[in-house]
Amino acid sequence: MKDSMKEQKQGLHEDFYFTKHGFEKADWHDHAPSPQHFQPAYLSTPEFQKNGYHCEELKDGFYWVTSGGYDAAFFVTDEGVIAIDAPPILGENMLAAIESVTDKPIVKVVYSHWHSDHIGAASMYPEGVEIIAHEITRELLTRFPDKLRPVPTLTFEDKYVIEFGGKKLELTYKGANHCPGNIFIYAPVPKVLVKIDIVSPGSCAFMHCDASENISGWVEAHDQILEFDFDFLIGGHITRWGTRQDVITSREYFHDMLAFADEALMQWSTPNGAGIFFAANPVDQYSVGTVNWINSMVNYVTEKMLSKVTSNGQKWEERLAGVTTNTKYHAYTIVESTRTERTHKGYQKRGTGGSDYFI
Template identity: 55%
Template sequence: MCPSSQKPITATDEPEFFGIDHYGFPRSGHDDPADPTEYYPPYFRSEHFQRFGYHVQQLRGGFHWVTSGGYDAAFVVTDDGVVVIDAPPTIGENMLTAIADVTDQPVTHVVYSHWHTDHIGAAAVYGPGVEIIAHRITRELLERFPDPLRPLPTTTFDDDHTLVVGGTTLELSYRGENHCPGNIFIYAPAEKVLTAIDIVSPGSATFMHCDASQNITGWYEAQKQVLSYDFDFFVGGHHMHFGTYSDVQACVEYFADVLDGATAAVERFSRSDALLSVLDGGGWDRVFVGTENWINSMANFTTKYVLEKQTSDGRLWWERLAGVTSQTKYHAYTVLESIRLERPRPNYRLSGENPPVFLT
């Protein structure tokens, strides 16, 4: 996985659970650490942002990034109009204001990254005359669950679609379900800007439960797919920052550590002795309590591993990424459940054997 000075953990390592507080964080003799100071950029405390609630910044050429401090979107100014990517309700009509700040060109095209309301729930602000491009699955979902504020796409595709407007090219690709079905990659090759929403959030550990993603194995695969692109700027959909390639690498390293810790936790606590020690004496009416303790023990094991690990640059994760102390246990739970549900089992119960081989 990722380089580290920490000794690799194995299924036989015994965690020191008395070193974890009631939030699941390691007790270290100091208060829970705050987010890194560099996480909050200058615009966040600017008079304009405090008054209007948005910030727009040119990344390269006509490609612009727009943020509300919690949600991101983008637009590209071309010779023949403006192409917009997404429409978060938290930005809302400020998308139009941000565009007007830099050009008088009209919005002609809108690209939906995926169907979720928190990213395209204000798309109606662009008006009825725009061309809306999205993956076929996104249209199917919006047809099934109609919303007048999320107009149906007018152009759909299955695998790849190249959008050329006013000499500017955007390459749209669907590389399988990740955060949700239909979530696409949007790449501007000339500007070297990649937009991939809800995969990683530059500078942070992203929102809880792997950003509420549906296919965690696919979501991890998407992180590798992101790094296969040649980009200088990354738009991730959330938080305070656009990212650089190295920013994205840091996020991918963090979640690799979560996977390492969760994998070891599942192996350790799926042994028959560990499982029975949690369930023993519970009785039939205490099974769900025992199961909760079992899952919680795995989540604590994973959280302790991640928060105490020295990362590739020598710092701890809470010193590098925002949200680590508050979000890691949520990620740990989600990832360990994905291991149990989505990834191959080492074995299965054979006839006449109890307990199963993979629990011994």
């Protein structure tokens, strides 16, 4: 009986892999392997397999903690520990990581932003701990309460400096990017920068520009990261910490995509270009024209990105993990954000005049 139920569940699972209305199942044979630099040695160690996390001192008491998919950090000072974020997939393994290197108490917690996949285990920290975040993060957590994400006790607008136990953290807000309230967390002495959900070192990032809200701000954040003097970048994902070169490479990937999106929009999103897709279907099939119009631009950008020989002579799939699986999702987001966030280069003149602009 149990075996029969298991088979039924497996069958249902497989049915949804192949439904004609949704996404096709990806086959690993059809995709490029991750570059070697994306596969750090700790992933295959017995210690990681047993503990479920990896903890590494970057420099001067600043530690990086990862589940192999989500990152967090902590800073050991003379007077206690400053913890940064609390991803649920790390959960109490974050506490175990801290306890493995110090017996000092956790005194302060910094939230990078309000999303629960990065701070959804924050309730595990000691009662009464000071929680520091941007004022927008406090506003959102007050508006959408979650007992697992305590509301910050101290907030700031533009800049705030934590000087504690002989250590310093500089918190800065430069505007919405991944989401409103997502801050830069910088330790100037060990030169560690924590900036979550912008660059995923060694990877082209998770789908749709890491599910970000302000794509223009998200792309701009690459340049803002490079304004800092850092040797180590903690990006929130996925298998390793990053370097300046990781940021430069990610920026190049998305700048290429922006250029191809602009080409696609000027070809298929002018009134004449888009009109082809809507004239091909009955008037009661407007949505079919819409999806073919958008998808044609996305497919153009995807094909250009996957076939491009980049600045170092390699294709993108050789430089970044996830390119052959995620580029189409990024392309959709970049095309749509260009249409909605950037100039349309003109507009409809009276009557039927004008065609050299986006719609």
